Amino acid sequence: MAESTYTVTGMTCGHCVASVTEEVTKIDGVTGVxxxxxxxxxxxxxxxxxxxxxxxxxxxxxxxxLAG
Amino acid sequence: MAESTYTVTGMTCGHCVASVTEEVTKIDGVTGVxxxxxxxxxxxxxxxxxxxxxxxxxxxxxxxxLAG
Structure with a gap:
């Protein structure tokens, strides 16, 4: 199992969190966001x-x- | 035709705008938001x-x- 943490800029509310979670979850092999x-x-x-x-x-x- | 303007607090992004627009549009008789x-x-x-x-x-x- 692998775990990485990134910093995302521009999220301001729960809807933003949901959008990012949805897209990152779609990546092959991702089991949790x-x-x-x-x-x-x-x-x-x-x-x-x-x-x-x-x-x-x-x-x-x-x-x-992504920041940086 | 009637037109009223309200002030809504707490919206931070386009998703918030979409959520408010969606709910207010559902009110009977509303033709535009x-x-x-x-x-x-x-x-x-x-x-x-x-x-x-x-x-x-x-x-x-x-x-x-709503503010106020």
Whole structure:
């Protein structure tokens, strides 16, 4: 099992959290997504490591951005 | 035709605007809802005047509140 935490910018409410969660959950192999709205921390749990590019693409699909 | 403008607090993003618009649009007789996110102004257009209590209930159903 792999676990990585990213920081997502631009989320302002529960709907934003739901959008990011929905898109990141769609990535192959992802088994869990936990978002902390105040900090923008998004913890991604997966069977095998997930490419950061895939997470970035999912976050952007939701309408937000990875910090850094 | 009647037109009233209310101020809604707590909206932070386009998802919030969509939620409020959806709920207020459901009120009987409402023909148009226009939300300005930065100010929270919600303009409600209707065939006949709509009770403020109905607008308040719809806004609260969406998860927000009328100012004042």
């Amino acid at each position: 936990d978002v902390d709205l105040p900090t923008g921390a998004v913890k991604v749990t997966s069977a095998a490591p997930v490419a950061e590019a895939d997470v970035r693409a999912a976050v952007e699909e939701a309408g937000y951005a | 226009d939300v300005d996110l930065p100010t929270g102004a919600v303009k409600v257009t209707s065939a006949a005047p709509v009770a403020e209590a109905d607008v308040r209930a719809a806004v609260e159903e969406a998860g927000y509140a």
